[in-house]
Amino acid sequence: MELMPRMPRSTLTPRERWSRAGLWALCAFTAFTLIGYASFGLHPALLARFPQVAGLYGVAFRFFAVGHVLISGAVLLLFLSLYAGHRWLAAFAALYGISLASELLGTSLGVPFGEYSYTPLLGIKWFGLVPLVIPLSWFFMALPSYALALRALPEPGAAGRRVLLASLVLVSWDLALDPAMSHATRYWEWGEAGPYYGMPLLNLLGWYVTGLLLMGAPAALRSEAWIRPLPHRWLGAYYLANLALPLGMSVAAGLWGAVAGTLLALAASYGAARVLAGRGMATRLAEVRA
Secondary structure (H helix, E strand, O other), X not given: OOOOOOOOOOOOOHHHHHHHHHHXXXXXXXXXXXXXXXXXXXXXXXXXXXXXXXXXXXXXXXXXHHHHHHHHHHHHHHHHHHHHOOOOHHHHHHHHHHHHHHHHHHHHHOOOOOOEEEOHHHOOEEOOOEEOHHHHHHHHHHHHHHHHHHHHOOOHHHHHHHHHHHHHHHHHHHHHHHHHHHHHOOOEEEOOOXXXXXXXXXXXXXXXXXXXXXHHHHHHOOOHHHHOOOOHHHHHHHHHHHHHHHHHHHHHOOOHHHHHHHHHHHHHHHHHHHHHHHHHHHHHHHHHHO
């Protein structure tokens, strides 16, 4: 006689379990980082009250941004390997190369983002200018941005509209990222102070233009064949888990303009998806009637 009823076995496949575990690990690291920043980062006097934490926090502060990029990248690469095998490698090489080239132009010539430079906090740099982890961060947000745009605009004739939408989704991230990483902290510095928490408005244009190039890469590589079957809910949660770090830092630091701007950009992305999807439907109906 059984005293306890049998629990149904999990219906999750091994790759679903691994991808969920990776996402939870990323969320946990993000939460831990935000707690540390909101407590000791914004209130350094607490370090005097807890001297045993001071040394640890000094190391953690240098590691948390680089660590977040590395963990996020590892989680996404594991997910892609589980669901797409090796087919993502060409897109990774293209997106890493395009973003590295744009960052090298930006840090050396001020084009297309305006004049800026990275501080030593982000570690080893390409040619002494661009940290190795920066192009990786472009990739891990560009891919889910494109995948979400593909989900909203799945028809084959929507490639151009998909690129426009995905670039807007990517820029939404920057509206929280730049204030958190260059105003609330000092991971990079601007040559000339701009109106948006020290960021010049040219940077937003540069981000969107770079986003167009980045999103054009998977379209040119016909990556839809392996991106389309990817679980879109996981990718949406992954995008939000990465957005949570700069957005949470902005909330903790009271950068409410950055918070509002990010939420408005996300709302605009959703609205644009609805409008562009509607245009696609209208075009298909017109073709059917013709």
